[in-house]
Structure formats: structure tokens, C-alpha cells
Amino acid sequence: MNNPHTILELFARKGSLAYEGEGISQIAHAWQCGQLARAAGASQSLQLASWLHDLGHLLTDLSGSPTVQGIDDQHEHRAARMLDAIWGPAVAEPVRLHVAAKRYLVAAHPEYCERLSPDSVRSLALQGGPMNLSECVRFQASRYALDAxxxxxxxxxxxxxxxxxxxxxxxxxxLRGLMDRVRYLPA
Ligand SMILES: [Fe+2]
Ligand SMILES: [Fe+2]
Incomplete structure (x- = not known):
């Protein structure tokens, strides 16, 4: 079901799962990302997107880190579908594009690769590797490319x-308080 309660319930039930390969839990990773967005003065929508960018990992029954098994779980798309129905593209699109942003940054700024964790490097290959030129141009044209x-x-x-x-x-x-403050905005 697409509603905020379902998301809170997912984090309550599965948030303590290890973000395998990263040494922290799913909820700690989500919380930290939300804190950094807030500290940077991001909009409430982008703060919420930051909090929920890896929600897709909680929407699958895959255990551990799928990348270790050579699986791209398409988590960005799973989460974006749910978030778009609840809050619209301002929350959903930065989430949908956060994997594309990695592929873009690796292509446009090769030194960015040094910032990536081993799990992110492993998943990069599964997700298509660095973008080619036409993919970079298409990504840059997205309204949400900077947010992503x-x-x-x-x-x-x-x-x-x-x-x-x-x-x-x-x-x-x-998270509940932030969800309450973000209103649905259509495209
Ligand atoms: Fe993440
Ligand atoms: Fe992710």
C-alpha cells in the first residue's frame, strides 16, 4: 500500500537490518542522509527524498547485500514508484535518479570514484557502469539532476x-514529522 504508515512500518520492522557491506543499519544510513540534507538547508521534499532514497531495499525480500550475489535490485525504481504516488516527483525523482547520479558523477568526475564505498563500486558495474556521453547529456537535462x-x-x-x-x-x-510536513505536489 502506498502511504506514509506503510513506510514507517517497514522501517520499524526492517530498519535494523544491516546495510551489508557498509557496517551500519538501513535506518542509520537513512537517518544520516536525512540529517546531512537538513544541515545543508535542503527543501523538505529533498530532505524526505534523502531519508527514503534506499527504501527500495526494504521493499524486496532479498537478504543481505544483493550486489554480493551479482543482483541489481532496482531499488531506486521500486522506491520511486511508491513515493511518486504519495508525494509526487519532488520526492520521487531524486530517489529514482540517485543511482543514475552515481553513474553520471563517475563519468563526469572520475576522481569521484575514490569517494565510493566498496559496495557502491560493486553495484556500479551491475547498474551499467559510468554513463556514456549521450546518457550524461540526457541526465543533465533532467529537472531533478542537481537534486539527485x-x-x-x-x-x-x-x-x-x-x-x-x-x-x-x-x-x-x-521521519513521521517530516512526512507530515511534505505535501503532495504534482509534476
Ligand atoms: Fe544509500
Ligand atoms: Fe541506493
Whole structure:
């Protein structure tokens, strides 16, 4: 079901799962990304997108890190479909494009590769590798390309072991409050 309650329930039930290969939990990664977006003064929609960019990992029954098994779980598309129905493209599109943003940044700024975690490097190959020129041009033309690149930078910096809210319930309360403040905006 596409509603905020379903998302909160997913994080309550599965958020403590390890973000395998990264050394932290799914909810800690999500929370850190949301904190960095807020600290940077991002819009409420982009803060919510940052919080929920990896929601797609919780929407599958794949265990562990799918990339280790050579599987691209298409998590960005799974999450974006759900988020678009609830809040519209301002939340959904940066999420849909956060993998494309990695492929773009690796192509446009090769030194960016050094910032990527081993799991992100592994998944990059499964996700198509660096963009070619025409893919870069198409990506740059997207209305949400800049949002997606910002989200990507916060995503890459959201893998700190030991940085989290006082507890998971506190983090979920923050997420609920943010969800309440974001209104549906059509394209
Ligand atoms: Fe992701
Ligand atoms: Fe992520």
C-alpha cells in the first residue's frame, strides 16, 4: 500500500537490518542522509527524498547485500514508484535518479570514484557502469539532476558507524514529522 504508515512500518520492522557491506543499519544510513540534507538547508521534499532514497531495499525480500550475489535490485525504481504516488516527483525523482547520479558523477568526475564505498563500486558495474556521453547529456537535462547529485553526495557520506539518533523510535518520530510536513505536489 502506498502511504506514509506503510513506510514507517517497514522501517520499524526492517530498519535494523544491516546495510551489508557498509557496517551500519538501513535506518542509520537513512537517518544520516536525512540529517546531512537538513544541515545543508535542503527543501523538505529533498530532505524526505534523502531519508527514503534506499527504501527500495526494504521493499524486496532479498537478504543481505544483493550486489554480493551479482543482483541489481532496482531499488531506486521500486522506491520511486511508491513515493511518486504519495508525494509526487519532488520526492520521487531524486530517489529514482540517485543511482543514475552515481553513474553520471563517475563519468563526469572520475576522481569521484575514490569517494565510493566498496559496495557502491560493486553495484556500479551491475547498474551499467559510468554513463556514456549521450546518457550524461540526457541526465543533465533532467529537472531533478542537481537534486539527485546533492542527494548522492549525502548518500556517500552517510555510512558512519556509531552516528545515529538516541534510538530508533526517536529517528522514526523525526521521519513521521517530516512526512507530515511534505505535501503532495504534482509534476
Ligand atoms: Fe541506493
Ligand atoms: Fe544509500
Amino acid at each position: 547529485q546533492q542527494l548522492r553526495a549525502w548518500d556517500d557520506s552517510s555510512k558512519h558507524v556509531g552516528w545515529f539518533a538516541s534510538d530508533a523510535q526517536h529517528a522514526l518520530d523525526e
